[in-house]
Amino acid sequence: MVVRTVPAAERMAGRRRLSAWLHERPRLRLILLLVPPLGWMVVVYLGALSLLFATAFWRIDPLTSAIERTWGFQNFRTLVHDSVYRVITVRTVGISAAVTVTDIALAFPLAYYAARVAAPKARSTLLVAVTMPLWSSYLVRVFAWKTILSGGGLADWTTRHVLHIGSLQLGASNWAVWLTFCYLWLPFVILPIYASLERIPGSLLEASGDLGAKAWTTFRRVIWPLALPGVVAGSIFAFSLTLGDYITPTLVGNRLFIGNVVFNFVSGTANQLPLGAAFALVPVAIMALYLLVARKLGAFEAL
Amino acid sequence: MESRAARILLRAATYVVLGFLYVPLLVIVIYAFANTRGQTWPPDGFTTEWFSVAFRNHAVRSALWLSLKAGLGATALALLLGTAAAFAVHRFRFFGRETIAFVLVLPIALPGIVTGLALSSAITFGGQVFGLSFGLLTIIVGHATFCVVVVYNNVVARLRRMQSSMVEASMDLGADGWQTFRYVTLPSMSTALMAGGLLAFALSFDEIVVTTFTSGAQTTLPIWIFNQLRLPRTQPAVNVVAMAVILLSIVPVYLAQRLTSETGGALPGAARERNV
Numbered sequence: 001m002v003v004r005t006v007p008a009a010e011r012m013a014g015r016r017r018l019s020a021w022l023h024e025r026p027r028l029r030l031i032l033l034l035v036p037p038l039g040w041m042v043v044v045y046l047g048a049l050s051l052l053f054a055t056a057f058w059r060i061d062p063l064t065s066a067i068e069r070t071w072g073f074q075n076f077r078t079l080v081h082d083s084v085y086r087v088i089t090v091r092t093v094g095i096s097a098a099v100t101v102t103d104i105a106l107a108f109p110l111a112y113y114a115a116r117v118a119a120p121k122a123r124s125t126l127l128v129a130v131t132m133p134l135w136s137s138y139l140v141r142v143f144a145w146k147t148i149l150s151g152g153g154l155a156d157w158t159t160r161h162v163l164h165i166g167s168l169q170l171g172a173s174n175w176a177v178w179l180t181f182c183y184l185w186l187p188f189v190i191l192p193i194y195a196s197l198e199r200i201p202g203s204l205l206e207a208s209g210d211l212g213a214k215a216w217t218t219f220r221r222v223i224w225p226l227a228l229p230g231v232v233a234g235s236i237f238a239f240s241l242t243l244g245d246y247i248t249p250t251l252v253g254n255r256l257f258i259g260n261v262v263f264n265f266v267s268g269t270a271n272q273l274p275l276g277a278a279f280a281l282v283p284v285a286i287m288a289l290y291l292l293v294a295r296k297l298g299a300f301e302a303l
Numbered sequence: 304m305e306s307r308a309a310r311i312l313l314r315a316a317t318y319v320v321l322g323f324l325y326v327p328l329l330v331i332v333i334y335a336f337a338n339t340r341g342q343t344w345p346p347d348g349f350t351t352e353w354f355s356v357a358f359r360n361h362a363v364r365s366a367l368w369l370s371l372k373a374g375l376g377a378t379a380l381a382l383l384l385g386t387a388a389a390f391a392v393h394r395f396r397f398f399g400r401e402t403i404a405f406v407l408v409l410p411i412a413l414p415g416i417v418t419g420l421a422l423s424s425a426i427t428f429g430g431q432v433f434g435l436s437f438g439l440l441t442i443i444v445g446h447a448t449f450c451v452v453v454v455y456n457n458v459v460a461r462l463r464r465m466q467s468s469m470v471e472a473s474m475d476l477g478a479d480g481w482q483t484f485r486y487v488t489l490p491s492m493s494t495a496l497m498a499g500g501l502l503a504f505a506l507s508f509d510e511i512v513v514t515t516f517t518s519g520a521q522t523t524l525p526i527w528i529f530n531q532l533r534l535p536r537t538q539p540a541v542n543v544v545a546m547a548v549i550l551l552s553i554v555p556v557y558l559a560q561r562l563t564s565e566t567g568g569a570l571p572g573a574a575r576e577r578n579v
Binding site (some may be wrong): 016126141150 | 306309310312313314316317320321323324325327328330331334342343344345383384385387388390391394395397403406407409410412413414415416417418420421422423424425428444447448451455479480481505509511512525528529532533541545546548549552553556557560
């Protein structure tokens with residue numbers, strides 16, 4: 001025991017000296033803390049992103065089929081002139097918009113109920129109930145819809161034997177893609193709308209009523225404008241997540257979306273990395289535009 | 304405030320939407336026990352046979368093992384990097400401090416295919432220059448990149464709530480910087496670290512797009528499921544694996560929620576990071 005205390009004391013004195021030495025050098029401490037995470041993000045991620053961005057301006061040598069590092073806009077020209085890519089872009093943006101609008105319509109009543117009607121205990125249960133599906137494996141949730149919508153599945157059974165309207169044959173269609181996306185991103189839309197509704201002071205609604213506004217007028221003139229930042233914040237998730245996804249269209253759809261085309265360009269034997277990189281920038285550019293508009297509407301305060 | 308009719312309508316709509324959210328998950332659980340070869344409804348009967356079939360499947364076991372290794376590796380890296388970034392942002396004022404959170408959230412805010420494609424071209428490029436090859440290591444690197452932000456957000460939130468008087472008292476009582484960190488700061492952060500780590504693990508365990516681009520020929524559990532789902536006829540074992548995956552991703556998240564529930568909970572905030 002006695003023998004061991006001496007080196008321990010020495011070690012402690014050394015540690016104290018080091019700790020005091022570091023204490024006097026806040027810059028060094030900052031650098032030690034900041035270099036690993038920032039270095040990682042810059043080297044691994046921003047480096048990779050810049051490379052991708054550069055690749056979009058390169059081309060494939062038709063003879064050797066290797067990437068030729070000469071700069072030019074030829075990939076973007078192909079994307080603009082070839083009508084196939086226009087159709088796919090319009091389809092992707094259209095489904096994204098449809099998903100966004102549907103999700104807002106589904107999310108609003110639940111968010112309103114949770115924020116302003118439910119008792120506090122029911123409210124927290126509701127929030128956990130909404131968030132849990134979000135974390136239960138993306139792929140499995142797509143699989144669930146594939147199962148439900150496939151021929152002879154639960155959807156067919158319901159329309160045939162409960163509703164008696166025959167099979168709607170939703171499997172592998174744009175309808176299936178739309179429904180699955182709505183399901184996947186719904187919690188992302190509910191949470192920011194809930195947050196913005198919860199923040200509205202009750203006195204505002206009472207004042208509106210006292211001033212003679214009917215329920216609909218109060219909704220239109222008081223609640224909706226105050227909830228709008230939350231609605232826009234939720235729409236960012238639904239829109240951007242649909243825009244870049246290719247797994248769901250692959251599994252439940254039968255048409256190509258931007259993500260599918262990018263994936264097909266870069267995987268397997270296609271060897272079209274520069275064109276794929278250029279097309280991958282399209283959803284990024286659309287989202288950048290969307291975010292600019294969203295910022296004008298004050299959505300970032302509601303995130 | 305709201306009329307009785309409006310309350311009843313809102314409540315009904317809430318139940319309908321909750322049904323929409325939970326019926327698909329229920330369907331997965333039912334099919335895991337279903338005694339049918341196809342995915343037809345209703346199932347002919349119930350059996351637990353597919354559980355042993357799935358468990359004996361060598362491909363499933365090795366995919367699960369790879370997913371666990373990748374998840375643990377990515378979580379460990381994310382914990383180190385995220386905590387360091389959180390301390391730097393909380394304790395210091397420096398140029399570009401506000402952009403740190405932005406850079407950290409970028410890998411998860413951009414579409415998965417952009418992040419995945421960027422990483423894969425960087426790995427290919429690195430392969431030509433440094434002899435880097437696709438495998439477990441590149442999966443971990445890719446996953447850690449988008450997991451850092453979850454740890455960062457949890458730790459930063461906890462640091463903001465921690466009283467600086469605790470640290471000052473420790474120093475006044477003669478503790479050195481290391482002792483203060485070890486006996487004061489770390490214990491009060493432990494649940495935030497646990498929560499951040501669990502969420503990072505859940506995120507990594509479920510990730511498919513970035514994995515597709517960084518794994519080379521390796522198969523993680525989500526990739527195994529994806530490959531099975533692309534086949535015209537799904538094996539019944541997939542239903543069992545799907546149910547197991549739901550449980551394996553919900554349990555860590557539930558624990559994370561419990562760990563941080565006294566400080567508002569990790570879930571509502573963490574939901575933002577839950578992009579695919």
